[in-house]
Amino acid sequence: MIRCISTSGDGSPTVFNKELAEHYHSMHGAVAESMHVYLQEGLDNVSLKNISVFEMGFGTGLNALLSLEKAMSGGLTIRYMSIEKYPLVANEWQMLDYSGFVSENVWKHFKTLHEGPWNSEYEVAPGFVLKKIKSDLLELNGDFAFDLVYFDAFSPQVQPELWTVGVFEKIYHWMSEEGILTTYSSKGSVRRALQDCGFVVERVKGPAGKREILRARKTGLPAFGK
Numbered sequence: 001m002i003r004c005i006s007t008s009g010d011g012s013p014t015v016f017n018k019e020l021a022e023h024y025h026s027m028h029g030a031v032a033e034s035m036h037v038y039l040q041e042g043l044d045n046v047s048l049k050n051i052s053v054f055e056m057g058f059g060t061g062l063n064a065l066l067s068l069e070k071a072m073s074g075g076l077t078i079r080y081m082s083i084e085k086y087p088l089v090a091n092e093w094q095m096l097d098y099s100g101f102v103s104e105n106v107w108k109h110f111k112t113l114h115e116g117p118w119n120s121e122y123e124v125a126p127g128f129v130l131k132k133i134k135s136d137l138l139e140l141n142g143d144f145a146f147d148l149v150y151f152d153a154f155s156p157q158v159q160p161e162l163w164t165v166g167v168f169e170k171i172y173h174w175m176s177e178e179g180i181l182t183t184y185s186s187k188g189s190v191r192r193a194l195q196d197c198g199f200v201v202e203r204v205k206g207p208a209g210k211r212e213i214l215r216a217r218k219t220g221l222p223a224f225g226k
């Protein structure tokens with residue numbers, strides 16, 4: 001993997017994958033995008049106190065860090081599972097400085113997010129349990145009941161094999177009945193693939209630089225208790 005660190009529009013760092021010519025986040029703002037797509041439109045819409053989250057693509061650990069912050073400040077308990085095929089190495093994640101975007105008390109756990117073991121569950125801080133799976137999403141099988149899915153793969157243009165009905169169907173069966181999935185993509189083909197496997201999909205306002213994103217829920221039940 002040939003990668004380098006870039007600074008996005010809100011001053012937060014992200015990673016650039018040179019082979020795919022894609023950033024891990026929007027260059028309009030990495031933290032702003034994660035906060036909007038996964039926290040505001042995802043986590044904040046789950047009305048449970050004990051939440052099981054699945055993230056497609058651990059990458060920088062930014063979504064995990066922001067979710068950890070929410071758990072620490074919002075009295076939530078989060079069991080967070082994330083899959084990553086190409087983990088960052090230490091000298092990459094050590095260059096990611098999100099200290100100005102979360103409190104010191106949260107930031108001190110960033111190291112633990114990355115240095116903790118792969119493939120076994122561990123407590124990062126009270127109320128936040130992490131399991132990082134070092135594998136390919138296409139090879140993951142299991143019996144899960146996630147309440148929330150952060151679908152954060154590289155774009156459908158460069159990774160079309162991950163945005164298929166087959167993959168979304170597998171994830172659909174891994175979700176609890178009122179589970180929701182959020183993703184930064186608003187592509188029509190992604191929306192249709194989600195609908196084809198049974199999700200009820202809505203387009204919601206996107207972060208800076210993006211008109212819309214997608215939020216899908218497993219059932220038509222009123223899961224959005226905002």
Ligand SMILES: C[S@@+](CC[C@H](N)C(=O)[O-])C[C@H]1O[C@@H](n2cnc3c(N)ncnc32)[C@H](O)[C@@H]1O
Nearest residue numbers: 024057058059060084085086136137152153154
């Ligand atoms: C757009 S980046 C987002 C990463 C992360 N959510 C973040 O906030 O930094 C996509 C991530 O998915 C990982 N990835 C790509 N293909 C994968 C696959 N088939 N299975 C698991 N992870 C994959 C990449 O290595 C990368 O870390």
